Each structure stands twice: as structure tokens, then as C-alpha cells.
Amino acid sequence: MGMVREIVKNKYLYVLSLPGLLFLLIFAYLPMAGHLIAFKRYRLSDGIWGSEWVGFDNFKFFFMGSDWYKVTFNTIFLNGLFIVCGLGMALLLAILLNEIQKVVFKKIAQSFIFMPYFISWLVVSMMVFAFLNTTDGILNRTLAANGLDPKNWYLMPEVWPAILTVIYVWKFAGYYSIIFLAAITGISGEYYESAKIDGATRFQQIIHITIPLIRNVLIVLALLGVGRIFYGDFGMIYGIVGDTAPLYPTTDVIDTYSYRALRQLGDFSKSSAVILYQSVMGLVTILIFNAIAKKIDKDSSLF
Amino acid sequence: MKIRKRWSMMLVLSLMMATLVGCSASSNDTGNAAGDSSSKGGTAPSAGAATTKLDPVTLKIILPGDRPADMDLIIKEAEKRMADTINVKLNLVFVPWSDLAQKTQVMLASGEDVDLIFDAPWLHMEQMISAGYYEPLEDLLSKYGQDAVKVRSEQMFNANKFQGKIYALPLGNTHLAGRTYLVRKDLREKYGLPPIQTYDDLIKFAYKVKENEKDVIPLLAYGQAGQKDVSWGAFRAFMEYDPQILRSDALGQSLVLYYKNNDGKVYNLFDEMEPRVWSWIEDARKLYTDGLIHPDILALKDIDSVINSGKIAVAVYNEFGVPSSMSAAVAQNVPGAELEAVTFIQTEKGKNITNFKQANFQAIPKVSKNKERAMMFLNWTAQKENYDLLAYGIEGTHYEAVGDDQYKQIGTNYSYFPYAWIWNPTMDRLNAGFDEETIKHYKFNKDANNLTTSILTGFSFDPSPVINEISLYNATEDKYYSALFDGAADPNETWAKFKKEGEANAKKIQIELQKQIDAFLASK
Numbered sequence: 001m002g003m004v005r006e007i008v009k010n011k012y013l014y015v016l017s018l019p020g021l022l023f024l025l026i027f028a029y030l031p032m033a034g035h036l037i038a039f040k041r042y043r044l045s046d047g048i049w050g051s052e053w054v055g056f057d058n059f060k061f062f063f064m065g066s067d068w069y070k071v072t073f074n075t076i077f078l079n080g081l082f083i084v085c086g087l088g089m090a091l092l093l094a095i096l097l098n099e100i101q102k103v104v105f106k107k108i109a110q111s112f113i114f115m116p117y118f119i120s121w122l123v124v125s126m127m128v129f130a131f132l133n134t135t136d137g138i139l140n141r142t143l144a145a146n147g148l149d150p151k152n153w154y155l156m157p158e159v160w161p162a163i164l165t166v167i168y169v170w171k172f173a174g175y176y177s178i179i180f181l182a183a184i185t186g187i188s189g190e191y192y193e194s195a196k197i198d199g200a201t202r203f204q205q206i207i208h209i210t211i212p213l214i215r216n217v218l219i220v221l222a223l224l225g226v227g228r229i230f231y232g233d234f235g236m237i238y239g240i241v242g243d244t245a246p247l248y249p250t251t252d253v254i255d256t257y258s259y260r261a262l263r264q265l266g267d268f269s270k271s272s273a274v275i276l277y278q279s280v281m282g283l284v285t286i287l288i289f290n291a292i293a294k295k296i297d298k299d300s301s302l303f
Numbered sequence: 304m305k306i307r308k309r310w311s312m313m314l315v316l317s318l319m320m321a322t323l324v325g326c327s328a329s330s331n332d333t334g335n336a337a338g339d340s341s342s343k344g345g346t347a348p349s350a351g352a353a354t355t356k357l358d359p360v361t362l363k364i365i366l367p368g369d370r371p372a373d374m375d376l377i378i379k380e381a382e383k384r385m386a387d388t389i390n391v392k393l394n395l396v397f398v399p400w401s402d403l404a405q406k407t408q409v410m411l412a413s414g415e416d417v418d419l420i421f422d423a424p425w426l427h428m429e430q431m432i433s434a435g436y437y438e439p440l441e442d443l444l445s446k447y448g449q450d451a452v453k454v455r456s457e458q459m460f461n462a463n464k465f466q467g468k469i470y471a472l473p474l475g476n477t478h479l480a481g482r483t484y485l486v487r488k489d490l491r492e493k494y495g496l497p498p499i500q501t502y503d504d505l506i507k508f509a510y511k512v513k514e515n516e517k518d519v520i521p522l523l524a525y526g527q528a529g530q531k532d533v534s535w536g537a538f539r540a541f542m543e544y545d546p547q548i549l550r551s552d553a554l555g556q557s558l559v560l561y562y563k564n565n566d567g568k569v570y571n572l573f574d575e576m577e578p579r580v581w582s583w584i585e586d587a588r589k590l591y592t593d594g595l596i597h598p599d600i601l602a603l604k605d606i607d608s609v610i611n612s613g614k615i616a617v618a619v620y621n622e623f624g625v626p627s628s629m630s631a632a633v634a635q636n637v638p639g640a641e642l643e644a645v646t647f648i649q650t651e652k653g654k655n656i657t658n659f660k661q662a663n664f665q666a667i668p669k670v671s672k673n674k675e676r677a678m679m680f681l682n683w684t685a686q687k688e689n690y691d692l693l694a695y696g697i698e699g700t701h702y703e704a705v706g707d708d709q710y711k712q713i714g715t716n717y718s719y720f721p722y723a724w725i726w727n728p729t730m731d732r733l734n735a736g737f738d739e740e741t742i743k744h745y746k747f748n749k750d751a752n753n754l755t756t757s758i759l760t761g762f763s764f765d766p767s768p769v770i771n772e773i774s775l776y777n778a779t780e781d782k783y784y785s786a787l788f789d790g791a792a793d794p795n796e797t798w799a800k801f802k803k804e805g806e807a808n809a810k811k812i813q814i815e816l817q818k819q820i821d822a823f824l825a826s827k
Contacts (some may be wrong), residue, residue, distance in 0.1 A: 061770070061773050061774045061775055064771060066804060067775075067777040121410060129602065133599045133602065134599050135520065146349065152598055152601040155601070155791060243527035243528035243604075243781065245601060245783065245784075247600060260778055260781050261774040261777055262774055263404055263427075267434070267770070267774075285369065
């Protein structure tokens with residue numbers, strides 16, 4: 001009964017949410033039924049229901065080998081680096097941008113750091129190659145010109161988590177900094193005024209006013225990132241690393257690994273099995289981190 | 304608060320229910336629709352359809368490579384010629400080679416409306432067939448494809464069946480795939496070296512280039528995981544004899560499982576290292592550490608453009624002869640540069656073993672609504688004047704016929720790609736620009752009798768019993784194989800790791816392959 005009264009009472013608000021709900025229904029809930037084919041031997045000609053049930057058979061290919069925990073670790077490690085460094089850098093940029101007094105310079109700086117967000121991964125990959133290759137890469141030429149030994153970066157897996165993180169930060173920090181900047185702009189000027197009267201320095205204002213007040217935004221963005229921590233950014237990693245085998249030990253993530261293992265097989269069931277694994281693990285992590293966030297600060301958790 | 308929470312739970316639950324119901328209904332529909340269309344395809348009547356005028360139909364054809372500049376001219380002319388008979392309009396979709404495997408697979412898997420599609424055993428032919436994406440062609444061929452059958456030898460059809468059926472039209476102009484080293488002829492002459500006859504000559508030339516040419520990289524092969532058969536060391540398997548080491552039917556690009564001596568046995572490099580294969584690996588390592596092989600070989604994605612830049616002295620290539628597009632590009636980028644084709648494949652009767660498997664196919668997907676018309680079109684392309692149009696372009700504009708079996712390309716607006724959709728040994732013309740040696744190779748290998756028939760001719764491997772092992776093995780092999788055969792990693796260490804991770808799966812694949820081969824040989 002309460003439910004009906006609630007709907008009647010707030011019917012216009014609920015109507016407002018309809019498009020969003022519909023979107024979620026079509027793009028988030030409907031496809032969930034597709035997880036069914038992870039438990040079937042799916043053949044296009046037999047359809048979803050006509051295909052044979054095979055239980056957990058499709059999961060075997062992924063968990064049978066010795067690579068699955070390595071690629072799972074890589075996925076979490078790289079995404080962890082991306083979340084921490086990306087958001088950290090974005091926060092720093094937002095605060096620095098906020099301190100700029102000259103509007104023109106602020107706008108120009110903002111545009112410049114935002115720009116890389118629009119460059120496609122494919123182009124980024126070519127830029128990276130132009131930068132790092134051995135024959136005439138910019139970096140190696142610079143090293144040689146300074147009397148240092150050029151390095152074959154594409155044979156050195158240990159440096160690639162750092163390289164990928166730099167690329168990620170370069171591409172996304174500008175984007176996130178805009179979100180932070182919006183949050184900072186929302187902070188009432190009175191806080192700063194009273195702080196100034198009490199003799200707080202700019203640095204103290206940042207530490208004690210700005211950061212605590214945008215902590216919610218930071219936590220929400222981090223939680224959203226954590227929710228996808230089991231998904232490697234395929235466009236980025238495959239675009240940049242591609243099939244360069246020596247880099248696999250540190251850059252191979254769940255998505256690229258399954259892509260390579262399955263690309264010749266055309267097997268939808270096995271890829272669905274991998275996706276189901278990623279989704280379930282993603283769900284578990286976000287529940288855990290949400291609980292932690294709730295413990296720290298009740299208002300900033302997602303649900 | 305509490306009420307709202309319960310209400311939202313209800314909402315979520317009802318959404319999920321609706322989802323399940325909605326999806327079950329829709330997927331049933333698609334299942335039925337697929338069934339209907341395929342049964343329609345099978346029972347459609349009217350054998351004499353090719354002679355009467357038909358309703359216009361547009362065929363969507365998926366081809367690999369880049370769209371030639373003048374493609375539209377040729378399509379217009381072809382459509383004009385077909386208007387009164389089979390009345391087909393052409394919608395040609397070109398997919399770049401590098402994206403081919405992935406894109407075609409997604410097209411098929413998503414049920415995109417495609418009427419003819421390029422596929423190949425080295426791409427994902429067996430897998431797509433066993434996934435049920437392609438229509439068997441026997442009926443269509445006998446009803447609408449008489450000419451397409453006539454221009455290909457019986458051997459070609461028999462050897463290219465999959466699981467006992469013809470699932471795609473084999474495309475080929477010869478019975479042995481050509482393999483070539485493209486060599487900078489101008490540099491060789493500059494250093495006064497005689498024409499290259501052996502692999503040692505080739506390497507001697509490469510060292511000469513290394514010493515004298517600062518801007519030229521001596522050797523180039525492929526290093527990305529999808530192109531393992533054309534890595535530097537593995538490429539040598541195509542050109543060495545006694546015995547010939549042949550790749551297996553289970554792992555198309557890999558040498559880890561292999562055949563030799565035509566004895567119907569599957570050999571496994573993990574069981575016992577073939578000394579010759581090991582010498583190729585060590586040789587590649589030496590060449591790499593000496594700085595002869597391109598240092599970025601494993602990271603390069605577009606090999607053709609690197610060759611075209613003219614900064615390479617020797618590159619591996621998958622045909623006989625120098626392609627006209629490449630010799631033009633090299634000459635343009637480096638004035639005076641010229642490529643020549645060097646191959647160590649022998650033209651001695653019976654020296655080469657072949658299973659007559661072709662490397663290129665056109666298949667008709669199950670989802671196509673125009674299966675008959677697609678076959679009629681393939682049949683139409685098997686007539687000389689139509690073949691010439693689609694293969695070489697418009698006479699006088701794009702090519703000049705030289706006799707009945709050769710041609711000379713004019714300009715670069717219609718580049719050569721008949722191998723992707725219409726190739727057959729009867730109609731095909733050879734490039735008159737090829738050197739004598741290359742033409743000799745092509746002519747020699749056109750005659751099936753010049754080659755030793757493999758006892759596995761007609762065999763095809765069904766991967767489904769070991770599909771998990773194959774996918775796992777592929778993932779392992781991708782990590783090590785190219786680095787090993789291109790010399791980018793230490794051989795002993797890499798091989799030890801490769802063996803440790805890949806051995807168990809390779810063994811299972813070997814056993815299954817051997818089992819299927821034994822059954823095939825027993826039934827012969």
C-alpha cells in the first residue's frame with residue numbers, strides 16, 4: 001500500500017526518472033540475460049535456447065591455465081595505479097587551476113589539459129610508438145644525444161606499468177579535474193573569507209577547506225573506478241601494446257588475454273564466461289569498498 | 304525511508320523479471336527466424352533463373368584489404384553487364400588486413416546481413432564452420448554454380464572440404480603458396496654481389512648492408528602474434544627440404560606441431576626438438592643481436608608500409624614475385640631503389656608436398672537472404688571477360704592483356720586482389736612484369752602433377768574436442784613464439800618457459816589430431 005501512495009504522491013518525480021530507468025533497463029538489465037550463454041555451448045544457428053547446456057565448462061579455458069591469476073593481478077594493479085594516480089593528479093590540477101587568478105590563462109590551461117581526452121587510443125598508440133621506438137624514437141634520440149645508451153622499450157616489460165600510467169594520467173586527468181573544479185566552484189566563499197580573517201594561509205585553506213569539502217566527489221569517483229577494476233581498458237591496452245609479446249608479463253589484462261585466446265575461435269560462450277567472472281568480481285569489490293566508505297563517512301557511499 | 308527502500312527493491316526485482324521474460328521471447332524469435340531463412344535457402348526452386356531477368360538484389364560482400372581507388376568504376380561496369388541476367392548490385396565492404404579476424408568474426412557472430420564473406424584456414428575458417436555460421440554449398444554449386452565448378456580442378460574441391468562438406472569456394476591460382484624474400488636489387492648490385500642463390504648469400508648481403516648503409520635496416524619479418532608463420536626463423540620452413548617440415552592442421556601458423564616425410568604422423572617440438580628448427584631459432588637470435596633484424600620487429604604493426612618506405616634491404620613476403628604496388632612505392636620513396644624476388648622454393652618434380660589446401664575462400668553465411676544470387680554471382684565471375692574485369696579492371700585503363708594468360712597493370716588505381724573473391728587457376732593471368740623465375744614458379748605449381756600429394760589431402764581437423772586446450776595454448780604461444788623466431792629473446796630461456804607452460808596443452812592437441820588423422824587414414 002505504501003508503495004502506491006508513494007508513487008501517487010511523487011508521480012511527477014517518478015515520471016522524470018522514466019527515461020533513465022528505460023535506459024538502464026535496455027542497456028544494463030536486458031543484456032544481463034546474455035550471461036546465460038556462459039553456461040551453454042552457444043551456436044548462432046541454434047539460438048540461445050536451442051544451444052546445449054554445458055554447466056561450468058566454458059569457465060575451464062580461463063581457469064584451467066596458469067595465466068588467469070597473473071592477468072587478474074595485472075588488471076587490478078594497472079587499474080589501481082590508474083585510479084590513484086589519475087584521480088590524485090586530477091585533484092592536484094583542479095586545485096592549482098582554482099588558484100589561478102587570471103581568467104584567460106586559467107581557461108587556456110584548462111583547455112590544454114583537457115585536450116588529450118579527445119585523442120583516440122589508436123592515435124595515442126602511434127604517438128607512443130613514435131616516442132619510444134628504437135630506430136628513430138624521440139626518447140631514444142634524446143638519450144643518445146645526451147650520451148646515454150638508447151633502450152629497446154618494447155622489450156622491457158618492467159617499465160610499462162609506469163608508461164601506461166603516465167599515458168592514462170595525461171589523457172584523463174584533465175577530464176576528471178573539470179569534475180573536481182565544478183565541485184570546488186560550489187564551495188561557498190564564506191568559508192575562505194572567515195578562514196582568511198582567522199589568518200589561514202592559502203595552503204592551509206586548501207588542506208582544511210577545499211579538500212574536505214570535495215571529499216565526497218573524490219570518493220564517488222574512486223568507487224566508480226573500483227567498480228570497473230576487473231575490466232582492463234581494452235581500447236587503451238590493446239591499442240598501445242597490441243600483440244607485442246614481450247610486454248605481456250606486466251600489461252596483459254583479462255580483456256586482452258581472453259581476446260587473444262579466443263580471437264580465432266569465435267566462441268561467444270567462453271567470452272561470456274570471462275565477462276561474468278569480471279562482473280561478479282567487480283560487484284564483490286564494489287560492495288566491499290562501499291562498505292568501507294560507509295564506515296569512514298556515511299554520506300559519501302554510493303548506496 | 305524504509306518504504307522507499309522496499310519499493311526500490313521491488314522495482315529492481317520486477318525489472319529483472321521483465322528482462323528475463325522479454326529476452327526469452329525475443330531470442331526465441333531470432334532462433335526461429337534464422338531457422339526459417341535457412342530452410343528457405345535450401346528449398347528455393349527455379350534452376351533456370353540465371354537466364355531470365357530477376358529482381359535486383361544487392362549483395363553485401365566482405366573483402367580483405369583496402370578499397371582500390373577506381374572500385375566504383377568497375378562495380379558500375381559489372382552491374383551493367385549483370386543487369387539483364389542475374390541483376391546483382393554490389394556492395395563491397397573492405398576490411399583492413401589487421402582487423403580482418405576480429406571484424407569478420409563480429410559480423411558473423413552478430414548476424415549481420417552479409418551475403419559473401421572472405422575467410423581462410425589461417426584466419427578462422429574451421430572455427431566459424433564448427434560454430435555453424437556458414438552454409439554448405441553442394442546444392443547451390445550444382446544448381447547455380449556450374450561454371451564456378453568447371454574452372455577449378457576436382458582436386459581443389461576435394462581437398463578443400465571441411466568436415467566432409469564444401470563450406471566455401473576455394474580461391475587459388477596455383478597449388479603451392481608462394482614465399483619470397485623481397486631484396487633491394489639496387490643495393491645488391493651496388494656492392495657487386497651476384498644474384499642471391501642461397502640463404503647464406505642472403506645473409507652475406509644483409510651484413511654488407513649493415514656495414515655500409517646507416518639508414519637501411521637489413522632484415523624485416525613479422526613479429527605480431529597473429530602472423531607467427533612469417534616470423535624470420537619460422538619462414539625458413541617454407542624453403543628447406545629433406546625433409547620438408549610442414550605445419551599441422553590443428554595449429555595453422557605454428558611449427559610446434561608439425562608433419563614431415565608425408566607419413567601421417569604428428570610430431571611435437573616439445574617432445575623432441577628438431578635440430579633444424581633450433582638452428583633457425585639460434586640463427587634468428589644471432590641476426591637480431593647483430594642488429595640485422597629490425598629492432599622493433601615485435602612492435603611493428605604495419606609491415607607493408609615499412610617495406611614501402613624503402614628502408615629495408617630484405618623482407619619476407621607471402622607470394623612469388625614482387626607485387627607491383629610495392630615496387631612502385633619503393634621506387635617512389637627512395638629514388639633508384641628496386642626490389643627483386645628471391646625464393647629458395649625448388650621447382651623439381653615431386654619435391655614439394657602439398658595437401659592442395661587453398662589459403663583463401665569465399666563463404667556464404669547462413670544468415671544471408673540471397674544465397675542463390677550469391678552463388679549466381681560467383682558463377683558469373685567464372686566467365687573470362689567478367690573475371691578479367693573484376694580481377695584487373697577495365698582493359699586499356701587499368702590493364703593491358705598480354706596474350707591469354709598474362710597482363711600488364713596500368714597505374715595504381717585498381718590494385719590486384721582477385722585472390723580475395725574470384726581466384727581460379729583457369730582464368731588467372733600472370734603479371735607480365737614478373738621476372739622469368741617467378742613466372743616459372745607459377746606455371747610449375749599450376750600443374751598438380753608437379754607436386755607430391757600429401758596423404759592428408761582432404762583431411763580437416765575438428766577442433767571442438769580440444770577447444771579449451773587450443774585457446775589456452777594459443778594464449779601461451781602468443782607470448783613466446785614470435786620473440787623466439789624473430790630472435791628478440793634468448794632462445795634457451797624463452798624455449799624453457801614456453802615449454803613449461805605450453806607442453807601439456809600441446810600434447811593433448813597432438814593426441815587429438817593424431818587420433819583424427821588415424822581415423823581419416825583408416826577410412827581412406
